[in-house]
Amino acid sequence: MQKNILVNINKNFVKYFLAMINSLAINNENSKFDVYIMHSNLDDSDKEIIKTHIKENVNPIYIKMDNSLFKGAPKVKRYPYEIYYRIFAPIMLPETVDKILYLDSDMIVHKNIDELYNTDFEGNLFVACTQIRAFMQWFNRVRLTASKKHVYINTGMMLMNVKELRNLVNQEKIFKFIKHNGWRMCLYDEDVIFKFWGDRVRLVDAKLYNCGERTILFHNLQRKNKKNKIDLDWVEKNNVIIHYLGKNKPWKANYKGIMGDYYKKYEVNLDNKK
Secondary structure, three states, rough: OOEEEEEEEOOOHHHHHHHHHHHHHHHOOEEEEEEEEEOOOOOHHHHHHHHHOOOOOEEEEEEEHHHHHHHOOOOOOOOOHHHHHHHHHHHHOOOOOOOOOOOOOEEEEOOOHHHHHHOOOOOOEEEEEEEOOHHHHHHHHOOOOOOOOOOOOEEEEEEEOOHOOOOOOOOHEEEEEEHHHHHHHHHHHHHHHOOOOOOOEEEOOOHOOOOOOHHHHHHHHOHHOOOOOOOOHHHHHOEEEEEEOOOOOOOOOOOOOOOOOHHHHHHHOOOOOO
16 A cells, blocks of 8 residues: 655754654555655755665655745744745645655654554544643633634644645745744744644544653553553554654653663664764
8 A cells, every 4th residue: 555654854864764764664564655755955865875774665755845935934943944844745745645644753653554544534634643731722722813623733743634735725824924923933833733724633642643751651640540551561552653752862862761662673873873
């Protein structure tokens, strides 16, 4: 079965991208993947590294982005212009792509994704997860003047209804919103998706498809979960996609958590390149 995958990377994330995409390929060996790589600074040497290390059932397709398109948009060190790429992906992808699964490169896919990829949109634009509770959902609606129907999602994993989004992505309106609201925005891509399309999201379980260490911590701290806490056995049996959210990355010496070995299992040695 052929599947479409979308990633946003720069030169610094090639190594982590390879771990993620190879984990996907290995654990979905009966699928073939067209992987659309949106980037602004990958050169021939980076593409050769990817070609050398990528699995046979993965077909990389490069989409070169011009960062001048985002001139004036907010940018901070942790969130460079690459975070905007996924917003505009529907108008950058080929017309033949009707849907695509976006995955962050700081993820590991250790089970089959057929059920996720085949999820019915039910008229929505995204199938995704939320990592925040009721109060913060309310706060984000107030902060960005959205309705009660809007859900704030984590954009690390999104099944995107490209066919419909292609007709809805309006660069002028999005840039106008960003420029007028930059002072109140936190996670710029997530804020844009929340504001414009947050009322057309089908939620799926973050513990299954977007599970980070904080997801486990918050679950285990709840009194109602005292008898069904998440441990490594639960992750191995139930979780599909691990997400190393925030600064707590398994390739760093100060990583704290129980899921670091999943990254090490698929880590690619690029002669100590970072």
